[in-house]
Amino acid sequence: MTVEYNAEQKIPYPALWHVLYRSSTPFWDGVKEDKLLLQKCKSCGSFLNPPRPMCPKCQSMEQEWVPATGKGKLYSWVTYQESPHPAFKAPYSAVLIELEEGVRIVSNMVKVKPEELQIGMPVQVTFEKVAEDLILPKFETMS
Amino acid sequence: MLDEYVSRKYRDDWRPPVDANLIKNKVAIVGIGQTKFTRDSQRDELEMAVESIKAAVDDAGLKMEDIDGMEMFTIDRLAMPMVISTLGMKNIRFTSEVSFGGGAACAVTMHAAAAVATGATNYVVCFRSLNEASGQRYGRGDSYADYMLKAVTPHYGYHWPFGFVTPLAWAGVWGKRWMHEFGITREQIGWWPVVLRENAQNNPNAIYHGRPITHQDYMESPMIVDPLKLHDCCVDTDGACAYIVTTVERARDLQQTPAVILAAAQSCPMEQEIQTIYSRPVISGLVETWYAGQELYRIAEVGPDDIDVAQLYDPYSIGGIIQLEELGFCERGESGRFIEGGDNIRVGGKIPVNTSGGLLSEAYIHGFNLVIEGVRQIRGTSTNQVDNVELSMVTAGPGVPSSGIILRKD
Ligand SMILES: [Zn+2]
Numbered sequence: 001m002t003v004e005y006n007a008e009q010k011i012p013y014p015a016l017w018h019v020l021y022r023s024s025t026p027f028w029d030g031v032k033e034d035k036l037l038l039q040k041c042k043s044c045g046s047f048l049n050p051p052r053p054m055c056p057k058c059q060s061m062e063q064e065w066v067p068a069t070g071k072g073k074l075y076s077w078v079t080y081q082e083s084p085h086p087a088f089k090a091p092y093s094a095v096l097i098e099l100e101e102g103v104r105i106v107s108n109m110v111k112v113k114p115e116e117l118q119i120g121m122p123v124q125v126t127f128e129k130v131a132e133d134l135i136l137p138k139f140e141t142m143s
Numbered sequence: 144m145l146d147e148y149v150s151r152k153y154r155d156d157w158r159p160p161v162d163a164n165l166i167k168n169k170v171a172i173v174g175i176g177q178t179k180f181t182r183d184s185q186r187d188e189l190e191m192a193v194e195s196i197k198a199a200v201d202d203a204g205l206k207m208e209d210i211d212g213m214e215m216f217t218i219d220r221l222a223m224p225m226v227i228s229t230l231g232m233k234n235i236r237f238t239s240e241v242s243f244g245g246g247a248a249c250a251v252t253m254h255a256a257a258a259v260a261t262g263a264t265n266y267v268v269c270f271r272s273l274n275e276a277s278g279q280r281y282g283r284g285d286s287y288a289d290y291m292l293k294a295v296t297p298h299y300g301y302h303w304p305f306g307f308v309t310p311l312a313w314a315g316v317w318g319k320r321w322m323h324e325f326g327i328t329r330e331q332i333g334w335w336p337v338v339l340r341e342n343a344q345n346n347p348n349a350i351y352h353g354r355p356i357t358h359q360d361y362m363e364s365p366m367i368v369d370p371l372k373l374h375d376c377c378v379d380t381d382g383a384c385a386y387i388v389t390t391v392e393r394a395r396d397l398q399q400t401p402a403v404i405l406a407a408a409q410s411c412p413m414e415q416e417i418q419t420i421y422s423r424p425v426i427s428g429l430v431e432t433w434y435a436g437q438e439l440y441r442i443a444e445v446g447p448d449d450i451d452v453a454q455l456y457d458p459y460s461i462g463g464i465i466q467l468e469e470l471g472f473c474e475r476g477e478s479g480r481f482i483e484g485g486d487n488i489r490v491g492g493k494i495p496v497n498t499s500g501g502l503l504s505e506a507y508i509h510g511f512n513l514v515i516e517g518v519r520q521i522r523g524t525s526t527n528q529v530d531n532v533e534l535s536m537v538t539a540g541p542g543v544p545s546s547g548i549i550l551r552k553d
Pocket of ligand 1: 058
């Protein structure tokens with residue numbers, strides 16, 4: 001199921017993070033080019049999620065951004081029966097994906113009904129333009 | 144990261160020695176107060192705050208000028224100086240605010256206790272006032288947006304555009320994972336709200352007093368955010384609660400039975416966000432509750448079997464139920480079976496919980512009503528009084544940096 005957006009309502013999109021958290025910028029720059037990028041510690045190789053300016057394991061401040069395979073599994077999900085915000089039309093599901101790299105990210109599934117969701121089902125990333133200025137990484141069942 | 148939680152072995156070699164703890168057995172809660180809990184108060188938060196504080200001061204048998212410390216939530220919308228000036232508290236020498244919403248419910252007790260234990264202040268009043276039902280609702284996506292977008296919390300940027308915007312959904316993700324990993328059923332979960340609603344029937348102050356539900360009502364109630372139904376959710380409330388903290392020595396000269404603080408603890412384990420605790424090796428448990436519980440037991444030098452009654456912060460049923468596992472009242476993954484039929488958590492059962500009706504059926508005052516009920520159980524004045532209470536536990540919000548206290552009789 002693709003989430004239906006209400007075109008008249010602005011999607012809550014915390015634009016401020018670019019100012020507050022420069023660490024997030026490369027992720028969203030990547031999404032604009034249909035790339036799913038993950039932040040990795042250059043020193044010990046740990047993935048940092050959400051991205052941050054220091055590695056909590058080794059305290060290194062050197063990071064790099066590496067492309068994810070885009071493949072993973074559905075780890076958990078919820079289905080909104082009532083819309084919590086005017087920008088989104090219920091029912092719709094928000095999903096937690098565990099990527100092959102072990103990193104878990106929140107997203108939506110496309111072309112899957114809520115009742116078809118199953119923990120553990122294999123998924124792969126796809127990119128969806130949901131508003132004039134916003135592309136989001138979403139997931140579809142692996143063919 | 145989180146090795147202690149994953150291995151379920153709490154180390155004590157580097158933690159502060161128990162005999163150096165200045166709070167343990169030296170500080171008490173001596174006065175409690177509250178407003179009516181309603182769904183449409185037509186009152187503002189200042190009005191309700193000062194009414195509850197006055198009630199707590201009167202309950203302790205103190206005068207307004209005796210109070211020289213004040214403690215509140217950072218998310219309270221009231222400006223503390225206005226509260227102080229309205230009450231005529233002319234001797235305030237200590238003020239403090241604690242962050243993390245409901246996770247601070249017992250952290251305010253701990254901070255107040257630390258302040259009186261060190262001699263910085265004599266009597267600290269802690270309060271929470273909110274117009275959750277008729278004013279701003281913390282649980283709604285649209286009202287949350289403005290507030291949260293100002294927060295310096297990068298993960299919101301990764302959640303909000305996907306319509307993942309409310310605490311109920313954030314908790315639903317770990318709740319569904321917990322159900323999946325341990326085979327927890329919908330029928331089992333239903334016993335928590337049913338027992339709490341029973342408790343509310345004896346408590347005339349409870350919002351749902353006079354409105355009982357059966358297990359069948361629960362099963363037939365609408366799904367709000369799968370996996371959570373209407374009756375799994377806390378009751379938005381207008382109201383305020385307050386209580387007063389002082390030393391045990393002073394407490395003994397006052398008119399109420401002191402509820403002595405045996406232990407107070409806070410926790411903020413790694414990868415702690417606001418409910419979206421998804422970067423941890425395990426998301427089907429409440430890591431912050433486990434840490435707070437372990438620290439409480441370490442300081443108190445007691446175990447779960449010694450606790451006579453517990454008020455567990457339950458903004459949604461699953462948040463209360465999983466705490467039974469994390470606090471050791473049952474085995475990990477066994478809480479579904481443990482609450483089946485409800486007897487283990489009723490008064491007279493293995494561990495009676497949320498005896499005032501809890502956040503689901505009494506009121507949602509961010510856990511302050513649970514602290515007050517924990518005190519009543521020590522005093523022997525609960526409307527669902529447990530026999531011979533020696534130790535009364537209260538916990539704070541799960542899924543956020545959390546806290547807890549164990550109270551005992553003097
Ligand atoms: Zn590192």
